Amino acid sequence: MGFDIIKILCGLLALINPDLGYSNYMILNNNWSHFLASVFVAIISANVTFFLTQFEMIGPVLASSLVGLLGYLFIKQYAALVYCASFVGMSSVAVGYNHYLISLASFLAFVVFHLSTNYLTGHGGKLGTIAFVASILVYLLFL
């Protein structure tokens, strides 16, 4: 059911803006395994960063850069997505974030990441802004 909703949502967004190359590619080629793998990678990397952030010895900066580096070394095609999701994981427990909210925020970050594939390329801070949009949305809705 949830999967169908995502499919319809992506289809509608692709209809509104035909320039959304990557979303279109995924829908037209029925490349759902890639889509699911991307969601999985985003959620896992955000949660790993969030988990590592809670250790005082590591801290958010080291956790995020470590996850980003590991993402580049092991899953190169998802490196940017891993790095983007790791910024979501830098959210603090003190604000009220937990693993469920981080998972939701990372999914939102994934959606925004794919919708903005053709926009602002080469602009510093793009990935961070995507993560910020997702995190602040979750913060405003649930916290």
Added chain:
Amino acid sequence: MNFLELLIVILSTFVVYFLINQKKLSPVLASSLVTLIFVFILRFYSMNKYESLVFCSSFLGMTSTSRVGYVGLFFSCVFLLGIIKLSATYFTGIGGALGFTAFVSVLFPFLIEKLYKFIFLKY
């Protein structure tokens, strides 16, 4: 703003910018590697409070040469430090705030350059 903070921001930004645009390294690799190295150096000298500054300025360095040149990037470093100082109390604990700060600070020189070209050079 103290001189050390400005030096850290400029150094990490330009190292990442150089690695990406001259040495053709992947932006993710350059940013995370430079941050890791800088963090370990800062921790060695017990200057942990500058970690987030290094991380934020590494995002600034992820800018492409087609967007902002070296001079524009220098100005965005100064903007970045100013914005971080002003917004230190806001956005704490929300993921992506550092990236957003970098994005806003690189937007200033980019727009100024566009405006200058539009007004004076007519393109």
